[in-house]
Amino acid sequence: xxxxxxxxxxxxxxxxxxxxxxxxxxxxxxxxxxxxxxxxxxxxxxxxxxxxxxxxxxxxxxxxxxxxxxxxxxxxxxxxxxxxxxxxxxxxxxxxxxxxxxxxxxxxxxxxxxxxxxxxxxxxxxxxxxxxxxxxxxxxxxxxxxxxxxxxxxxxxxxxxxxxxxxxxxxxxxxxxxxxxxxxxxxxxxxxxxxxxxxxxxxxxxxxxxxxxxxxxxxxxxxxxxxxxxxxxxxxxxxxxxxxxxxxxxxxxxxxxxxxxxxxxxxxxxxxxxxxxxxxxxxxxxxxxxxxxxxxxxxxxxxxxxxxxxxxxxxxxxxxxxxxxxxxxxxxxxxxxxxxxxxxxxxxxxxxxxxxxxxxxxxxxxxxxxxxxxxxxxxxxx
Numbered sequence: 614x615x616x617x618x619x620x621x622x623x624x625x626x627x628x629x630x631x632x633x634x635x636x637x638x639x640x641x642x643x644x645x646x647x648x649x650x651x652x653x654x655x656x657x658x659x660x661x662x663x664x665x666x667x668x669x670x671x672x673x674x675x676x677x678x679x680x681x682x683x684x685x686x687x688x689x690x691x692x693x694x695x696x697x698x699x700x701x702x703x704x705x706x707x708x709x710x711x712x713x714x715x716x717x718x719x720x721x722x723x724x725x726x727x728x729x730x731x732x733x734x735x736x737x738x739x740x741x742x743x744x745x746x747x748x749x750x751x752x753x754x755x756x757x758x759x760x761x762x763x764x765x766x767x768x769x770x771x772x773x774x775x776x777x778x779x780x781x782x783x784x785x786x787x788x789x790x791x792x793x794x795x796x797x798x799x800x801x802x803x804x805x806x807x808x809x810x811x812x813x814x815x816x817x818x819x820x821x822x823x824x825x826x827x828x829x830x831x832x833x834x835x836x837x838x839x840x841x842x843x844x845x846x847x848x849x850x851x852x853x854x855x856x857x858x859x860x861x862x863x864x865x866x867x868x869x870x871x872x873x874x875x876x877x878x879x880x881x882x883x884x885x886x887x888x889x890x891x892x893x894x895x896x897x898x899x900x901x902x903x904x905x906x907x908x909x910x911x912x913x914x915x916x917x918x919x920x921x922x923x924x925x926x927x928x929x930x931x932x933x934x935x936x937x938x939x940x941x942x943x944x945x946x947x948x949x950x951x952x953x954x955x956x957x958x959x960x961x962x963x964x965x966x967x968x969x970x971x972x973x974x975x976x977x978x979x980x981x982x983x984x985x986x987x988x989x990x991x992x993x994x995x
Contacts (some may be wrong), residue, residue: 615646615647615648615649615650616648616649616650616716616717616718617649617650617652617714617715617716617717617718618642618649618650618651618652618716618717618718618719618720618991619652619653619654619674619711619714619716619718619719619720619739620635620638620639620651620652620653620654620719620720620722621654621656621707621719621720621721621722621723621724621725621727621728622635622653622721622722622723622724623656623657623659623699623703623723623724624659624723625659625681625684625686625687625692625695626686626687626826627659627663628826628856628857628882629826630746630795630906630907631722631723631746631747633797633907634722634746634795634796634907635653635722636653636671637795637796637797637799637980637983638651638720638796638983638987639651639652639653639670639671639672640670640671640796640980641796641980641981641983641984641987642984642987643670643671643672644670644980644984645981645984645985646984646988648988648992649717649987649988649991650672651671651672652672652673652674652716653671653672653673653674654673654674654675654676654707654710655673655674655675655676656676656678656699656703656707656724657676657678657679657680657681657684657699657702657703658675658678658679658680658681658682659681660673661673661675661679662681662682674710674714676703676706676707676710677706678702678703678706680698680702684698684699687859688859696724699724699727700724700726700727703727704727704731707727707728707731708731708735711731711737711739712737715737715738715739716739717739717740718739718740718741718742718767718991719739719740719741719742720742720743720744720770721741721742721743721744722744722746723746725743726758728741729741729743729758729759729762729765729766730758730762732762732765732766733761733762733765740767740768741762741765741766741767742766742767742768742769742770742991743759743766743768743769743770744770744793745769745770745771745772745776745780745904746772746904747772747902747903747904748776748902748903748904748924748925748926748927749776749779749780750902751783756783756785759785759786760785763785763786763787764787766786766787766789767789768789768791768990768991769786769789769790769791770790770791770792770793770987770990771790771791771792771793771904772792772793772794772795772904772905772927773792773794773904773905773926773927773930773931774792774930775925775926775927775929775930776792776904776926776927777790777791777792779925779926791990793983793986793987793990794977794978794982794983794986795907795910795978795983796978796979796980796983797907797910797911797975797978797979797980798910798911798914798975798978798979798980799979799980800979800981803887803914803915806885806887806888807887807888807890807891807915808888808891809885809887809888810888811888812888812889812892813880813883815878815880816853816878816880816889816892817851817852817853817878818892818893819892819893819894820850820851820852820853820893820894820895821840821850821851821852821853821893821894821895821896821897821953822852822853822854822855822889822890822893822894822895822896822897822917823836823852823853823854823855823856823896823897823898823899824854824855824856824886824889824890824896824908825855825856825898825900825906825908826856826857826858827854827856827857827858827859827860827861827864828858828859828860829860829901830900830901830902831856831858831899831900831901832899832900832901832922832944833854833856833860833864833899834860834863834864834867835899835944835946835949836852836854836897836899836949837864837867837868837871837873837877838871838946839946839949839950839953840852840873840876840877840953841871841872841873842946842950843950843953843954844873844876846954847957850876850957851876851877851878852876852877852878853877853878853880853889853893854877854878854879854880855880855881855882855883855886855889856881856882857881857882861879864879865879886908886911887911887915890908890911890912890915890917891915893917894917894918895917895918895919895920895953895956896908896909896912896917896918896919896920897919897920897921897949897953898919898920898921898922898928899922899949900922900924900928901922901924901943901944902924902925902926903924903926903927903928904925904926904927905926905927905928905930905931906927906928909921909927909928909931910931910974910975910978913931913937913938913968913971913972913974913975914972914975916968916972917968918938918939918956918959918964918967918968919932919937919938919939919967919971920938920939920940920941920949920952920953920956921938921939921940921941922940922941922942922943922944922949923940923941923942923943924943928940931971931974932970932971932974933970933971933974936966936967936970937967937968937970937971937973937974938967938970938971939952939955939956939967940952
């Protein structure tokens with residue numbers, strides 16, 4: 614009989630990359646592993662409300678609380694209120710679920726304070742694993758909670774080696790901190806996705822592309838300000854931004870005020886980003902923090918020239934400190950302008966070399982390779 618692994622990661626917005634990471638982790642384990650069977654905990658009905666195409670390889674186990682539609686969303690204060698509601702509504706249902714089902718492991722991704730406090734207060738036969746998503750901001754509460762619960766955590770998994778070293782330097786956890794790259798790519802599905810010709814009619818081919826939620830983290834305002842300087846030299850240059858979020862109206866106003874409505878096209882959220890990346894020339898990542906970001910891996914897979922901020926903590930590592938793409942100073946308009954100008958002047962040989970470097974890194978992000986690495990980590994193999 615296979616050992617059960619439960620995955621905990623309640624969410625309000627299904628466009629968050631962590632949702633895809635959880636789904637792909639479970640798919641990877643259930644499709645390939647002969648040792649483990651993965652289950653996603655449906656905390657408040659967030660998973661049962663998703664329209665998933667590959668449910669055959671996914672197992673769900675429910676707390677029987679379906680309140681996702683009633684929870685306040687789409688602003689900082691509303692989401693924080695919802696997290697507290699999830700915490701209190703799921704406290705005893707999650708405790709009872711772990712006690713009853715006795716999974717070998719529970720891997721926690723989002724709203725981790727609840728399972729951490731449960732493991733501090735109660736004894737379970739289940740082993741607790743903390744999965745770090747993105748660069749961790751160590752505020753007082755998070756650092757304190759991690760410190761108190763560190764003896765209950767058997768494994769800490771980070772998406773980059775840089776984050777592993779960062780956490781080791783903070784000496785919060787034991788030595789069981791591992792790099793586990795996110796399961797981003799399912800190779801057999803990519804050809805169909807990238808050759809899909811049903812593009813948004815507003816999309817401009819062979820131009821610059823940015824992809825991500827329209828939030829503070831993604832820092833699209835920086836790109837808009839930088840692009841206003843670039844178009845003075847290259848007035849015909851266009852850029853497409855794919856994504857949705859709470860800053861949509863603010864970004865739209867900024868584009869109009871600067872006079873870039875004909876040069877920057879906001880296309881909204883797109884389920885299939887591969888076909889847009891495939892038909893673009895340059896991919897730009899302006900994030901304030903990433904580790905390293907799903908779309909960065911996807912852009913490299915489709916042989917796009919990449920320009921990325923040197924934000925903490927993954928892009929520089931993924932791009933091999935500039936060998937796999939152009940890197941600019943995080944949150945610097947002038948540095949981004951300079952990188953875009955360099956990219957536009959690069960010869961094909963240099964572009965090809967950068968693309969090859971970044972493409973090599975994408976192998977670590979294959980769904981197939983993910984299960985092998987997670988098995989090694991859980992089985993204490995080097």
